[in-house]
Amino acid sequence: MESGNSFYELFPDAKNFSQTKMDIFKSAIQLFAKSGYSNTSTNQIAKTAGISEALIFRYFKNKKGILQAIIDPIANNILPDVLREFSREILHRQTANLNQFLNLVVNNRIKFFKANFPVIKIYISEILYDDSIRKQVLNAVPRDVYQDFNDEINYLKQNNAIIQWDNNQIFRFIFSNIFGYLVSHYVVFPNQEWNEKVEVSNLIDFLARGLDPVK
Amino acid sequence: MESGNSFYELFPDAKNFSQTKMDIFKSAIQLFAKSGYSNTSTNQIAKTAGISEALIFRYFKNKKGILQAIIDPIANNILPDVLREFSREILHRQTANLNQFLNLVVNNRIKFFKANFPVIKIYISEILYDDSIRKQVLNAVPRDVYQDFNDEINYLKQNNAIIQWDNNQIFRFIFSNIFGYLVSHYVVFPNQEWNEKVEVSNLIDFLARGLDPVK
Amino acid sequence: MESGNSFYELFPDAKNFSQTKMDIFKSAIQLFAKSGYSNTSTNQIAKTAGISEALIFRYFKNKKGILQAIIDPIANNILPDVLREFSREILHRQTANLNQFLNLVVNNRIKFFKANFPVIKIYISEILYDDSIRKQVLNAVPRDVYQDFNDEINYLKQNNAIIQWDNNQIFRFIFSNIFGYLVSHYVVFPNQEWNEKVEVSNLIDFLARGLDPVK
């Protein structure tokens, strides 16, 4: 997977944005990520975008409308795409090598996360308090993707390449460790230096050992 | 330390709170956890507590003062306690049994988290955007506790009871998995049922295997 | 005149004040003088007096009531008394010596002003904005005193001891210079040192020469 470095991959609709709308959009992302949605005023967005405050409301219905323009694509397009790709990668390779599988997944996700950190940060904070957004996440996992993922894990299990635990939990272990790695480095200690190569390698090693079927 | 169910363990100062102050305090926790600090008005807090808005400011200096009364104890008391306990448990037992150690820590933390979920949720969301609160976390780890913790990991290493990785990263693995377990169950999928016993047992197993020194 | 050093001379009613009422009263004077009536809260008064805020309203009807208790005596008793004394001093002495007259008046007023500076400052600021207080001042000059004063100036005129100007204006010259001397030293430049003896002597000299009938 050529992971999410491109802005338009993340926001396909944004291709049709005028320059001005784009300025507003990007300013909002930047400010929401820095201070949070509630702590960002339309006035600040306008100033950062270099346009008048009133203009915001020509391009977006609401202040909330900007937030949704940021968040909706993730739940509706990006997340399903990512997951679809996630399973396709594995399926295509038909590999039963756990280590290789984890290597792929982890690095992929980390790249994606790093490339889209601001938007993800906005997403996280909104998930905490907005029920409707939380529901979007659940619905964002398409049924077929879910099936694919299960198939793959099952395939690994059949090949005795992964531990015989509940598939959901396996997924959560993988996800938690990737997410924990990222959050601790990018959110909690953003100013601290670290040796990424070693840590990621250890992370994969750790997962591989934890999920290894052999006692 | 018999961790986490009691309200007064979390907020030792609250023992001296009058009924009214407690009403305000609990209403604030409830509302902040539900909607976030910024989206909660002092007017709402007053109504929920069943008192007049003005009264809030007799018991707390500021709206921000309420938030701090919620957050400070965690950074100043709870977090140091947890970490101290974390290392003491090992010291007292003089054991280098990784599995036993993890069992203790994990279960303890989960109980604590479940009991204090609302407050922790508030904490998480503020950490995202408030630098000063983020700094509090860093300073919340007392130097001696940090030393103790390192000594213990080193002790485990000497006894070949844990993998030879950077101590900080080892801590992050443990923390990430506990935290990931909790967040996925309590924050992301709060309405979904699951077999806690099995999952926690697996979680410990997973950690133990991942941190096992034997390849 | 044994000028206004005594508190009870200024506030005869205060003799009947209980200790607590007196504490409130004095605290109010002190705070009103320092920050102004509007910028002083009943809370501050209570704290300064070392009593509870509620108690203020047992001893005074209102916050405004405290101000009136401070201001009324001046207009109703003190000012008339002072003026009465003012003329009596001169009349009794039956002097036609301008210099001696001024000496007496100036020093008297300065002593009075210095002794009662806080109250006078409150008075000044209220006179600026409160019509009813301004009216009190006008009515504070009793008709007979006014007559006495005029008689004396006339007497000085007959003896060719003072210039032949309108009596009111002569009074204003005297008053302005005394007042100007005090305000500049005590209100505008309260932290600056000065040689009082010389300045007062010059002030009298200045007035004497300005009002001297001889060209």
Added chain:
Amino acid sequence: MESGNSFYELFPDAKNFSQTKMDIFKSAIQLFAKSGYSNTSTNQIAKTAGISEALIFRYFKNKKGILQAIIDPIANNILPDVLREFSREILHRQTANLNQFLNLVVNNRIKFFKANFPVIKIYISEILYDDSIRKQVLNAVPRDVYQDFNDEINYLKQNNAIIQWDNNQIFRFIFSNIFGYLVSHYVVFPNQEWNEKVEVSNLIDFLARGLDPVK
């Protein structure tokens, strides 16, 4: 300097004020002068100006900001100008005629005061209680002007045209009498008629005689 009747002479910055900002500004002056700064609410200002309360804060940073827009020009421009004029008048004329000098200064100041009475009233009341404003007055006298003024008085002294008193005190005598004249007529007895020509003439005469070097 053709002193004092024009609004824009007093507030040069006001030339750039929009109609609305001017409405707010003038309403504030009117209300502050009538009731004092503390007793005037932004709500009242808005109503008097015929605009919404929120609009005030688009044109002025603060409520305090309005006060400063009223007060600052006096300390920063008017006062230095007046003092500069004060000394320049004498310099240019190369005269040591005290009477002529006083005539000029007094009349000029009186015109100025009358034209700008409300603003001056605001100024007076704030000087009583606001330390920072009091300090502004001190700093409002530029060093060179202060030097010029002293030079001039010294020049008059050398020509034996003025009495040999401390320069500061001489200034205070002049200022006190002008100020006293104005306050008594405009503040204390605003409704009383008087013969201005005669009184001002006497005022100058009085000063001239009081400061005359000849005993």
Added chain:
DNA sequence: TATGAATGAGCCTTCATTCAT
């Protein structure tokens, strides 16, 4: 398209005052 002007609603906070004890 773009803006400056304007506002209603709401927010946090203070304050004088009342009441039960």
Added chain:
DNA sequence: AATGAATGAAGGCTCATTCAT
């Protein structure tokens, strides 16, 4: 006599949003 608890009213100020141009 004295207080702590409590509040209604108002104050300054911010903010998202509308409107005329």
